[in-house]
Amino acid sequence: MAITVSKAEVKKGDGVVILPLKEYRRLLQRSVPEYYLTGKAARDLDKLVAQGLREHREGKTRKIHSLADLD
Numbered sequence: 001m002a003i004t005v006s007k008a009e010v011k012k013g014d015g016v017v018i019l020p021l022k023e024y025r026r027l028l029q030r031s032v033p034e035y036y037l038t039g040k041a042a043r044d045l046d047k048l049v050a051q052g053l054r055e056h057r058e059g060k061t062r063k064i065h066s067l068a069d070l071d
Contacts, residue, residue: 010016019027037045055061064070 005016052061
């Protein structure tokens with residue numbers, strides 16, 4: 001089996017990495033850190049999320065494209 005990669009695409013993308021699928025999956029799993037909150041921090045976050053969802057259902061939120069849209 002042959003794989004063809006154009007030089008232009010390699011230069012444009014800053015290079016190419018070839019890994020076995022098993023190694024790629026292992027790296028992918030480790031790339032996103034996991035955080036587990038407990039106690040007061042977890043309760044506070046749950047309340048914040050519930051408040052945000054409630055405000056969204058009530059139409060109190062708006063879609064913005066950048067922070068400059070907040071003015």
